[in-house]
Amino acid sequence: xxxxxxxxxxxxxxxxxxxxxxxRPERAKMEQMTPEQRNQLHxxxxxxxxxxxASQQKEMSKIIAEQSxxxxxxxxxxxxxxxxxxxLTSDEIFAKKSKMLDEQIVMxxxxxxxxxxxxxxxxxxxxxxxxxxxxxxxxxxxxxxPAETGDKK
Numbered sequence: 001x002x003x004x005x006x007x008x009x010x011x012x013x014x015x016x017x018x019x020x021x022x023x024r025p026e027r028a029k030m031e032q033m034t035p036e037q038r039n040q041l042h043x044x045x046x047x048x049x050x051x052x053x054a055s056q057q058k059e060m061s062k063i064i065a066e067q068s069x070x071x072x073x074x075x076x077x078x079x080x081x082x083x084x085x086x087x088l089t090s091d092e093i094f095a096k097k098s099k100m101l102d103e104q105i106v107m108x109x110x111x112x113x114x115x116x117x118x119x120x121x122x123x124x125x126x127x128x129x130x131x132x133x134x135x136x137x138x139x140x141x142x143x144x145x146p147a148e149t150g151d152k153k
Contacts, residue, residue: 035072039064049126050119059114067107 033041043061046052052060081088088096112120 035068036065039068046123050115050122052115052119056114056119060111063107063110063114070103 039061042064043057046060046064047057050056108124111123115123
């Protein structure tokens with residue numbers, strides 16, 4: 001009986017450690033880099049995956065820099081609105097989402113002009129996989145309680 005109790009205790013202890021999530025060290029390293037460094041790494045990954053030539057790299061570099069600047073501005077705006085009590089109206093939400101979709105359409109058209117059809121298809125597939133992964137992580141994150149996420153509320 002004593003052995004059974006010890007085994008049960010070990011199993012419970014091991015499962016609690018197995019469920020514990022570690023902070024993502026990759027993300028912490030990326031946050032320490034400057035936006036220019038992150039952009040360069042992003043471009044190099046795209047170059048390796050899509051086999052970009054020099055002119056394509058130059059054009060994609062411009063797009064990546066623009067997207068990065070927009071993303072930083074949006075993050076700052078979200079942080080500012082998160083701190084304030086103001087909630088967006090349905091019209092404001094619609095306008096923001098519409099603007100975001102318009103920007104995505106413009107971005108796709110610009111990338112389509114730069115890449116070959118094969119490269120564009122591969123880029124679109126990579127983007128879809130990344131988007132699906134982010135969506136999956138966000139859904140998993142929503143299911144967790146605030147105490148599990150490390151949020152201090």
